[in-house]
Amino acid sequence: MGAFVISKRNNDEYKFVFTSRKGKVIFTSLSYELKFECEEDIEKFKQDIVSADFLKFKSSNGKYFFKLMLGGNHFATSRKYTTSLRLQKGINEIICYGSKSEILDFSENDFVFLD
Numbered sequence: 001m002g003a004f005v006i007s008k009r010n011n012d013e014y015k016f017v018f019t020s021r022k023g024k025v026i027f028t029s030l031s032y033e034l035k036f037e038c039e040e041d042i043e044k045f046k047q048d049i050v051s052a053d054f055l056k057f058k059s060s061n062g063k064y065f066f067k068l069m070l071g072g073n074h075f076a077t078s079r080k081y082t083t084s085l086r087l088q089k090g091i092n093e094i095i096c097y098g099s100k101s102e103i104l105d106f107s108e109n110d111f112v113f114l115d
Helices: 035-047 084-100
Strands: 003-008 014-019 025-029 053-058 064-070 073-078 102-105
Touching: 003 035, 014 035, 025 084, 035 084, 035 102, 053 084, 064 084
Parallel strands: 003 102
Antiparallel strands: 003 014, 014 025, 025 073, 053 064, 064 073
16 A cells, blocks of 8 residues: 655655555655645545546656646646556556555654554
8 A cells, every 4th residue: 555755845845745555656745834734635635536637748758747636726746657557557556545545754853653
């Protein structure tokens, strides 16, 4: 099962990533000023995953990625994939495991399990 991992960016804002069962990052969220906003959006996403839209793109260097949209708003951006099949596998992992994935908090020196 995947996991949502909360951490801090270099500018002290918060972000989270969704990692696959194998520990690879599938997508990275936008930045949040406060950690509780980050936690709230993860919970919102977990409850509303069926309404998420995945807009697929191909970059100028031939890599594939998606933008995750929730409620018509840009929610997160995926990592780059070498093929469209791998991109779809990443999306499938989110759909299958996102709603039941745990939340890990690595934003401080010690980490805390939130679920």
